[in-house]
Amino acid sequence: MEKHLREWRTTAVNKNQYETAIFVADKLLALTKDDNDAFWLAQAHFRTGNYSRAQTYLSRGQLIERNPQCRYLHAQCSIKLGKIEEALDTLGEQNPTHLISQPDNRHHKLRHVDVNVRSGRHKAALRSDRVPTSEEREREDSTSLKFEAGMCYLRGMCFAKQNAFDRAKECFKTAVQIDVQCFEAFDELMSNALMSPAEEWAFLESLDFDMINVEDNPSLSQEAAEFTKTLYITRLSKYGRPAEFTDAAETLSTHYNLSDNPDILLSKAELLFTNCQFRNALALTSYVLKTDKYNFAGIPIHVACLHELGEKNALFLLAHDLVDNHPQEPAAWLAVGTYYFSIHRIAEARRFFSKASVMNPHFGSAWIGFAHTFSAEGEHDQAISAYSTAARLFQGTHLPQLFLGMENLQLNNLSLAHEYLNTAYELCKDDPLLLNEMGVVFYQEENFPAAIEHFQRAIAIAEQNEADHDALLPTRNNLAHALRQSGHLEEALDVFDEVLRHGDKDVAVFSAKGLVLLQLGRSWDAIVTLHEALAIDPQATLATDLLNKAFAENESEPIANDEEEFADLDRKVKGRLAGQGKALDSMMLDSDI
Incomplete structure (x- = not known):
């Protein structure tokens, strides 16, 4: 009977028929009293949004204390309910650093572990205070290790919600070091720019990808480890080691047939955007959005490219489509804000950027x-x-x-x-x-x-x-x-x-060129250049003054060539230099933040 009910429950979950799954799982738990069946029932309630009911089942019979899966799900429910302190109480505030695996620590290392502090009030001291790291990992089965890593990730999310970003960063790092396949934690580190480019590469090199095990087959496991590391390289900051990124992307495209994969294409677009190749980056993001219209991971880079290239109509259409179909997504309001920013309606842009940041701090x-x-x-x-x-x-x-x-x-x-x-x-x-x-x-x-x-x-x-x-x-x-x-x-x-x-014909550039020609004694060339400046803006005072000087010099009258003669120009030049750099800041709207 138990086998029949488990198959029925699994079939219902696979078909997203959660009411059926809850109905069957409830009867199965009554028959077996098994921890795993209790977890399945709580998980079905979690997927239907009944977080409090899920916690009710998890709180029975000390499930949280003895089962890491149940402790993990209980904390997830608390986070969904906005009870961050309760989630931390369930998880404990300390990371299980004794479970970290590193590439170069195959020999035993002793680390001091305060298990009671880590596990809070829920977990008894099951280990000695000083244990060999490798032996400790061997005692844990792979499923338990994955849930320990998952709990580090949840702990990091709790600290992030409390704006304790240094502690959140350490939790995310520990999660990936325990289970290198805990991508959620790795993505939090990368997408939220919690580490500098150099730190990201150092962290990647510290990960033990050899912990990946595929069917106890060393050859397949080694290939999976290399594949995972290559995938992770494409997620790193594009400001560091672009050659390694290019090699990784090429390997994934040729050896694994991922040339059209949206994640790989978006990573390439980020590198192109970082290198100011906006049109090429836009071509890639447009291709991704053509096949996956609401790929929200690609929206920020696509919007930034449209803004840099002055594609206001495309921005308008994209923003309207996103808001009409996905108003709950922060990226939709980012697109709206960027459109208003592009047409210089700053107040409206500020309102929508603010709305996006409130939806996702x-x-x-x-x-x-x-x-x-x-x-x-x-x-x-x-x-x-x-x-x-x-x-x-x-x-x-x-x-x-x-x-x-x-x-x-x-x-x-x-x-x-x-x-x-x-x-x-x-x-x-x-x-x-x-x-x-x-x-x-x-x-x-x-x-x-x-x-x-x-x-x-x-x-x-x-x-x-x-x-x-x-x-x-x-x-x-x-x-x-x-x-x-x-x-x-x-x-x-x-x-x-x-x-x-x-570039565009700019009166200030023509004026500066005319000044250089005057300083070189080429007065006639200066006259021609300054006439081009005044053809653009007949009211340009500086160009007019320089033209008068050029005429005077051309008539063989001596021209003072000291700093006082050109003090006005120098003041304007200095202001222009500062302004020109600032004009480029909007290109960084999507950046590695």
């Missing part, structure tokens, strides 16, 4: 977008406050620190700008936008050699990443101004020419 894109709205209106104090919140929530990414530096640069707080940008640089040394902003600070401090070095590094990295030409124009323009100030006039002229060849 750990939604990095929404927090950054919310802060951008204050920056766009020049409300620097509120922007700094919002970016500071993002920096506290997402400690592993450099972007909030970068934006804080940019805001302080706008306020001419150069020492604070330096501090924030240096903090961002410690987290990520290969972001062209960050290097550009550091160059702007050095320019403002009149440390032109350092400014030139940073601008050149930013351009070199962007070119190596095959970034779009348009993304490089502000940095090239900044480099040209720094070269001019350093007296490298011929080099500055070449860079200004390159900016004008690849």
Whole structure:
């Protein structure tokens, strides 16, 4: 009879007929009094949203104390009911670090374990205070280890809801170290940027993928371990080791036929976006959304690409579709906020970014977008406050620190700008936008050699990443101004020419080029260039003044070439350099936050 009832129950669960499963499981539990049957019944109630009833069954007969599966499900119910303290009371606040498996600890290691503290009031001290790590793992069956890892994950979720992010991070790390297949914990670490790119790679190398066992077959187990590690590499920050990511993606695409897999394609799109290849990234995200229209993991990167490329109509249609069909998803309101941000309706954008962040307090894109709205209106104090919140929530990414530096640069707080940008640089040394902003600070401090070095590094990295030409124009323009100030006039002229060849016709760039030509004594060329500037904006005061000087010099009248003659230009140039870097901040809306 028990076998018949279990088959009936399993069939009902597989068909999503949970009322049938509950009806049968209730009779089966009455017959067997078995812990596993009690767990199945509670799980059926959990899947129907009856969390309190599930806890009622789990609380019978000390199931929570003796069965890790039941303790795990009981804590899950508490979290669903919003009872975070109750969940922590069930789980205990300490992680079972004695169960951690590492690649290089095949020999026995002794670790001090306070089991009573870890398990709270529910679990008796079943182990000695000092036990060999490897022996301890061997005593646990694989199912128990997986549920121990799952409880570390739930413990981390509880701490995250309490804004104790350092403790949450340690819980998530322990969960993956105990069971490398606990992807939920790994994804929390990566998607919420709880570690810097360097820390992510160090953590990946510390994981023991050899714990994966497939049918006790060493060959299959080794292949599964390598496959899992390769998959995890594609989830790491795209600011670190792009070559390793490319190799991993290629392996998954060719050896495992995952070239069209949405997760792999979205990872490639993130790398392209990071490298400022917005159109190529958009092509990949569009392909993914064509086959999986409501893939919410891909919505933030897709929205960011549309924004960078000025695709306002596409943003409008996407936002309407998402809100009409999935208003409960934060990504839908992110799309709405980004659309309003794109058409410069900042108040509406702020409202919808705020709504998305309230729906998911750990939604990095929404927090950054919310802060951008204050920056766009020049409300620097509120922007700094919002970016500071993002920096506290997402400690592993450099972007909030970068934006804080940019805001302080706008306020001419150069020492604070330096501090924030240096903090961002410690987290990520290969972001062209960050290097550009550091160059702007050095320019403002009149440390032109350092400014030139940073601008050149930013351009070199962007070119190596095959970034779009348009993304490089502000940095090239900044480099040209720094070269001019350093007296490298011929080099500055070449860079200004390159900016004008690849970019929009800008009166300020023509004016700066005219100034360089004047300094080189090429007055007639300066006259031609300044006429082009005035053709764009006849009211450009600076271009008019420079044109008068060029005419005078062309008539063989001596022109003073000292700093006072060009003080007005220099002030405007400095303001322009700071502004140009800031204009690029919206490209980071989706970022690794």
